Each structure stands twice: as C-alpha cells, then as structure tokens.
Amino acid sequence: MSPLLPAIQALSGHVSLLLLGAGLLLWFWGTWPLLEGGSYLGRLHKLSVSDTLGSALMLLGLLLRIPGQWPLLALALLGLIVWNTIFGYVLASCSLPPPHEPPRERTAPHRSDRSR
Amino acid sequence: MGFLLSCLLRLLLWYLLTADSSAVNLLIGVALALLLPHAEGPRQPLGPLLRALWQALVAVPQAYGEALALIGGGREQERWLELPASAPSQRLVIFLEVLAITLTPFTLVLGLSRVDGRPIYRIHQLRPMPRHSRTAPKGTTPSSED
Numbered sequence: 001m002s003p004l005l006p007a008i009q010a011l012s013g014h015v016s017l018l019l020l021g022a023g024l025l026l027w028f029w030g031t032w033p034l035l036e037g038g039s040y041l042g043r044l045h046k047l048s049v050s051d052t053l054g055s056a057l058m059l060l061g062l063l064l065r066i067p068g069q070w071p072l073l074a075l076a077l078l079g080l081i082v083w084n085t086i087f088g089y090v091l092a093s094c095s096l097p098p099p100h101e102p103p104r105e106r107t108a109p110h111r112s113d114r115s116r
Numbered sequence: 117m118g119f120l121l122s123c124l125l126r127l128l129l130w131y132l133l134t135a136d137s138s139a140v141n142l143l144i145g146v147a148l149a150l151l152l153p154h155a156e157g158p159r160q161p162l163g164p165l166l167r168a169l170w171q172a173l174v175a176v177p178q179a180y181g182e183a184l185a186l187i188g189g190g191r192e193q194e195r196w197l198e199l200p201a202s203a204p205s206q207r208l209v210i211f212l213e214v215l216a217i218t219l220t221p222f223t224l225v226l227g228l229s230r231v232d233g234r235p236i237y238r239i240h241q242l243r244p245m246p247r248h249s250r251t252a253p254k255g256t257t258p259s260s261e262d
Contacts, residue, residue, distance in 0.1 A: 041224060081124055
C-alpha cells in the first residue's frame with residue numbers, strides 16, 4: 001500500500017466537502033431571488049446558477065466521495081447539465097407570446113356561460 | 117456523421133446506465149443504438165458539429181466564471197440581443213448552440229427566428245453593470261421588461 005494513499009484519500013474528502021458546500025451555496029444564492037421581485041427572465045438566469053451549476057458541483061463532490069458509483073454519477077451529471085439547460089430554454093421560450101399570434105375571436109361561449 | 121455521433125451517444129448512455137463493460141453488454145448496446153429509430157433529415161456536416169460540440173464543452177467552465185461574476189457583481193442590467201445562428205436544418209448544431217448559450221448564466225436563448233432571411237437567436241442577457249455606469253443618473257440604464 002502506497003504511503004501517499006491516506007493523504008490522497010484525506011485530500012479527496014476535503015475537496016469533496018468543499019464542492020458540496022460550494023454547490024449548496026449556489027443553490028441558496030440562485031433560489032433566494034425566486035422569493036423576491038424582479039423580472040421572470042432575471043430570476044430564470046439566477047435559477048440556472050443554482051439548479052444546474054450548483055447541483056453539478058454537488059455531483060462532483062459525490063463522485064469524489066463514492067468513486068465506485070462513477071457511471072451512474074456521470075450519467076446524472078450529463079443528464080443534469082443537458083436537460084436542466086434545455087428546460088431553462090423551454091421556460092424562457094414559453095414566457096414570450098407567439099411571434100405571429102392571430103387575433104383571438106370568441107366563437108363559442110364558455111360552458112359556465114351556457115349554464116347561466 | 118450525425119448518425120455515427122448519435123450511435124456513440126446512445127452507446128455511452130447504455131454503458132453508463134448498465135455500468136457493465138463486458139463484450140456481451142456492449143454488443144447489446146450497439147444493437148440497441150442501431151435499432152432504435154433515428155431522426156430523418158439532411159446530412160449533418162462534421163465541421164460545424166465539432167465546433168458546436170467544442171463550444172458546448174467550453175461553456176461549462178465559462179458558466180462557473182459567469183456565475184461568480186453574477187454573485188459578486190452587485191447591480192445587474194438586462195438586455196435583449198440578436199445573434200446569428202446556424203441554418204435550422206442543422207438540428208444537432210442548433211441544439212448544441214442553444215445548450216452552450218443557455219448554460220452560461222449571462223445569457224438565455226428565447227427562440228430562433230429569421231431577420232432578412234437569416235436565422236438569428238433572440239437572447240436575453242443579464243450581467244453585472246460595468247462599475248463606471250453604476251453611478252449614472254437614474255434613467256440612463258437600459259430598462260427591463262418582460
């Protein structure tokens with residue numbers, strides 16, 4: 001057994017804690033603006049910091065802590081980065097009105113109107 | 117080339133999901149990657165695809181830099197931008213470009229549209245104000261509205 005191994009394990013434990021803490025910090029920083037005012041898109045920018053970048057740091061911290069599970073953690077990291085980002089794009093895109101929306105015409109009364 | 121990249125990505129996902137590098141398992145992965153339906157459409161050129169892939173990879177460290185700039189930046193300003201996009205027929209390239217732009221916290225892609233026949237990305241940008249303009253009188257900073 002190499003004499004360096006315990007030192008590397010201790011270092012990896014410390015780096016892992018640092019990554020988990022940094023991820024938690026990004027989580028709180030990005031989530032807090034959701035409770036405040038400000039524009040929808042501005043809040044979405046900050047949410048991407050917490051849910052994508054913060055969570056990715058946490059997964060990297062877990063990767064150092066349980067390296068035996070690297071395939072599943074790598075899959076989670078890949079899925080997190082790709083789908084969180086694309087979900088952010090979908091939310092941003094849906095916040096805008098369609099570019100050429102035809103004027104709305106009320107052709108039939110609502111069911112609640114008919115019942116009156 | 118898009119077909120090959122798509123198969124490689126499927127094989128990678130299969131390997132990560134099963135965590136088994138035996139020959140039989142990899143053969144099953146190759147068979148599944150080939151047999152599952154593939155998107156139809158024009159051929160995807162390799163050069164722009166690799167460039168977009170590189171941009172998406174570089175965007176990851178860049179995103180952390182921008183996150184730190186936002187955290188320590190104080191007041192922010194919002195802007196709407198238009199940036200040139202690749203041809204919409206190159207679907208993989210568009211996907212990777214949208215990923216690279218939206219992953220970085222300063223910018224969000226709102227959509228793809230055409231101006232004078234050229235495809236462009238409509239982008240919302242949020243970034244810290246430059247230090248010299250923070251003391252500017254009220255009303256000189258770009259307004260933000262949704």
